[in-house]
Amino acid sequence: MAIEPFVKKYLRQRVLPTIWCGGCGLGTAMRVIIQALDDLKIDQDNLVVVSGIGCSSRMAGYLDANTVHTTHGRALPVATGIKLAHPELEVVVIMGDGDGSAIGGNHLIHASRRNINLNVFLLNNGNYGMTSGQVSPMTPHAWYASTCPFGNLEHAFHLCDMVKSAGATYIARTTTFHYMQAVRLAKEALEHKGFSFLEVYFQCPTYFGRFNDMKDAPTMLQWFKKNAVRYNPEKPRELEKGQFYVGKLWEDNTKDEYADLYRKLCKRAKEMMQAAK
């Protein structure tokens, strides 16, 4: 199948095909991001994509932009350095659930707290796919993985709630089933000035699905469809077991963005220095 021109434009075709398994949702997630970048006419020369380690983080190599594939969990502090050194760059951070909620969990809450204008796409497949399906902090309680063959005793994070309490100013969740919604939310996240966090559930039939009786992509996408509940702040409802909200969950435009505050601080500091002379 021919790749559409707008998708082509954002891909480094010389490094394709991707390493992702058949049925993996990361191709869909990447197309969502490309569609959002193209709709917003984001200049690739001015775009920096920073990622950590894992299946999803390989996306940085495929996207034709300034890209930095860092160490496991450390995408956010690297992105922080990039954004504060050059606030005019558009910085997108791509992490998996292991990256963002386990090894890099501390960086995630602190980046949320600072409200730097970074766009985080946390691509969540509920397990460590790259290393063949170990339990992650996002594997649901009592579900299975290669390192919890008798069921997961731990409980998954509510990542969106966590980054909200940490201070993120745009928060949304979607899935690879909800393509149109995902594009809309990705665009909102990119346009939001401040720390934005979009969690994207994507299917990993090869490992997560296999261990949990969902051996192919359609079955997993049906699972997303069945359990996703559109969030309406006017009408909050009690979620049944296994259900999760999708949609924009939170936006706060009252908090100043960090780089703006820093610019003001520099001006103040210079004036104070001159006054002291």
Add this chain to the structure above:
Amino acid sequence: MSDAKGKTVLLQGNEACAMGAIFAGCRFFGGYPITPSTEIAEHLARKLPTVGGVFMQMEDEIASIASIIGASLTGIKSMTATSGPGFSLMQENLGLAAVLEAPVVIVNLMRSGASTGHPTGTGQGDLMQSRWGTHSDHPVVALAPATAQEMFDLTVKAFNIAEKLRVPVVLLPEAVVGHIREAVYIPAEGEMEVINRERPSSYDNLLFFKRDKSGVSHPPDLGTGFRPHFTGLTHDESGFFTAVADEVNAFTVGLNSKIDLHREFLTDYCEETVEDADILLVSFGITARACAYIVRALRKKGVKAGYFRPRIVWPFPEERLRQIAQHTHTFIVPELNLGQMRYAVQRIVGPEKRVVGINRVDGAMLTLDRLMEEIKEALA
């Protein structure tokens, strides 16, 4: 210096380091508080905003070094400062900086002891860690200042090396050198060389990581229109992952060749009365300052003693030490650890030479009296 354009001021070693960083063009600092490095952060927190730079206190040392790598990739000279426990946390991304060829400067003020150790004591226990702390073969340069003046001078030099070779550079003062107060000459602009990384205006076939004859590659800064890909994976000259055996080999060998191909540029030592020395005192940092006095005292007593102090400790000035070893039979290596430099010296001078360590690990310095006493014992 009558023709000096700069000024001489009384400074703490850490302040001199911070001022050296500003002089060298450092405009990004990411750090985390830890004794005995904190004054560097405090000085830069006040100074950087007034010179168009960024100061960030990060959530830990892992994030600190990550942030300076990010800033460096955009073309901004960047630095962090820490001590042993923080330096341990930084090892992961020190390897990343080496592999991404991101020029960064890491100041590690050595306190005393492993783990939390003796935080307010001084030591020299991180000599080997600065070379081999992160996993696998990687290029790194380490400098050992011995005075407040050298905290300024060698900080500038650390940035120059980082920019020229695109390597992480470690400045390795002892806690006491960070806290010592001495007269420091601050040069005027242009009075001391400041090197900036090479920025090619074009690349053949987008081979951003192709090495020049000196082993250095010059990938573009982020956001300058080239759209490079940086990865911690082994990569080919285009910057993309490779698992092809020949390319993996070429990557690792090429990355590490930068040091060997710049041996002359990376050789920096001080020596005194080595030409006819029977005995050579080899030491670094604050301990070496005492050794200089000892050698002069021994000479007055008629002992043919010499003094040798690397200011760049990694790569070690092996060639010079080997030359001296042709006529010197005994090497005395005083250090504030259990023999890390002695190990390097023995390897360089060969098993037939006598190499004696004088070691102190209680958080204090080796005093002149104790040094003299132990040297007498060693020579008896």
